[in-house]
Amino acid sequence: MDTLCTRNLYSATAAAVLLSLGAARLLAQTSDESSPAPSNVPGAMSPSIHSDGRVTFTLRAPEAHSIQVAGGDGLGKGPFPMTKGADGTWSVTISHPVPGFHYYWFILDGVSVNDPGSETYNGYSKEISGIEIPEPGVDFYAVKSVPHGEVRERWYLSRITGQWRHVLVYTPPGYERSLSRRYPVLILLHGMGEDETGWTRQGKAQFILDNLIAAGKAQPMIVVMDRGYAVKSAAPQFAINGDTRLGDLQLYFGTFADIVIHELIPTIDASYRTISDRRHRAIAGLSMGGMQTLFIASRHLDEFAYIASLSAVVLGGSDPDETLGEDFQREFDPKTAYDGLFSDAVKFNKRVKLLWLGAGTEEEMVHAKVGEVADALRRNGVQPVFFESHGTAHEWQTWRRDLYDLAPRLFR
């Protein structure tokens, strides 16, 4: 009967699946005061989070020769070597991880592999394990008993690239009921190596907005999360690093900018009850998405009145032969940056309702650089918000806090 059942009756898909995990979690919590991370797949006991905040990772691998855990900055200075127990299960406990969301992976005999116990997320240009470490007392991104919006998957065909594009659209609570109401739009961009799913799966943007809207702190808005990559057919391969020429970056971002302006915005305006003018349209993005935001907004200021750059380098120059690394190292000049976007502060302040810059204090050079840019802008009469996320690095806890600060400032 075992053979019949595991192979034939339900096929291998179903073998030995434990269905009731609430009970298993409860058990874990009482027995050793640790509980499975909220990012575990249902039923997985590891990774587990101890009541004092330590995190234990385990992997059963009797035949392996070495295993380490490595991951995002907030996990600590890894890789962390795991030790093998008598039963062939390797484990390591990490002492002071920063709360929030971290990508991580096992290095199993030299190969980076996922943890079968965790959900996977699009990051590092692949599907990768992530762990959610609750921040004590913090619930602004939790699913709560408030009215919830919807996150909708939509496909549209780009004439510019000739490819179908997948976009996620958050519609706020009440959108389906208030059929005569129209809504402002936030275009929200992800970072490099991630995709259009990042802001909802890792960022929990939909719950942040649900909670802010329920508390009357943010205007109900439509949030558009597109895929930030776009290459015209037969375009060369492209990578962003310190050696990237600004001219190449402009070319690459230019294709995406064309899609946003000429395809995405018209698609959204045709599909949803938007208020289709610049005073009711914001653009924001993190890391690469922040660079794209300033690139797009500076060239299309007639489309956006709210601009936010999260954990991103603010370019100083526009010489196509300069590299990103060179640009980063010289001083930001508000008179010349972005082809003079900020040079006339009076004009800029009249036209742009909000310029919002953010960085985590643990982002080191990005944090310092963005702070310098904010100071330089202020000296020139432009008044950006500079939001600092304390104790967090180039990771999602920074960007969740960013959105929580940013969204209430939009469309006022």
Next chain:
Amino acid sequence: MDTLCTRNLYSATAAAVLLSLGAARLLAQTSDESSPAPSNVPGAMSPSIHSDGRVTFTLRAPEAHSIQVAGGDGLGKGPFPMTKGADGTWSVTISHPVPGFHYYWFILDGVSVNDPGSETYNGYSKEISGIEIPEPGVDFYAVKSVPHGEVRERWYLSRITGQWRHVLVYTPPGYERSLSRRYPVLILLHGMGEDETGWTRQGKAQFILDNLIAAGKAQPMIVVMDRGYAVKSAAPQFAINGDTRLGDLQLYFGTFADIVIHELIPTIDASYRTISDRRHRAIAGLSMGGMQTLFIASRHLDEFAYIASLSAVVLGGSDPDETLGEDFQREFDPKTAYDGLFSDAVKFNKRVKLLWLGAGTEEEMVHAKVGEVADALRRNGVQPVFFESHGTAHEWQTWRRDLYDLAPRLFR
């Protein structure tokens, strides 16, 4: 500058990401007549599909001692040992995989791990690699230039379990425009070890429906894909296998049935423009979901006029002390099964507009059993559709074909 860029400027998240993959794919195709599988993450060259249908898997692992590929039935009789090349990259080419979607994994020094080159999917109760092998000449589940519906994420709080539930809802093309139109509803259930994302991510149900609706072959309908697991708080752990007592199965499915009838359907009716009567409501499911379908429909025939069980065992008895394995082995009696649901054929045929049963010919015992059940029902005067998917096993190509046959028969 390299250090600055990979660590600080964009953080490790962004290291060495190649952004332009259309070009890379093109290159691969011309150089060795193979191309990356459509299920690869953008930029990954492996797994690759050769023009003659063979599939090559590779993994770079210079320090590993042994690697195999294993996966769903349609890949062939694995595991397939990989061989190590001089550069530390292991590879294997598989000759006759069945077209369609297969879960698979590497066994790396004894540990089952994902392929970093592929997307992951919820299956086997975790996130697992999958490969899409195109079926020549078949495009009924492709994204085409037809009007597209939306897939919407919705959350609702279950009073029965005390937990938030995540449901995906397909709304057909035109739903946003035809504001006075109301639509029939198909409740579509997944199998064991999978979740509410299976029908869209693996099954491509949204594209199957878009294409059928565009061709005028299926009625525009709302499709509701809920999570098929539900346990009341403090309920014991539960697994389904041949030793499972029918009484335990009834208890377990009973909780989910209560949620479907008393929480899911009212939530959907309150949130979407449904036609809220049994003649405009169908229920269908695959494998475990097919068992749930018959369990729920047989007890709530006042709610559903269309019933479809895909690749699922049709129970014969209801003795709570009998095991699933025992039930499977005895002959199906239409007079007594499901507490006499089929016993009065005239009454059943009047009340149920469609009873649809399906199985893949490579599902062995399930295919044979479902065929026997269909025959027995016919001898008793009930006229089920029995759809056979030729050459496919307990995998998604079977269920895609099922939906393509089933959807046009609904709400006629």
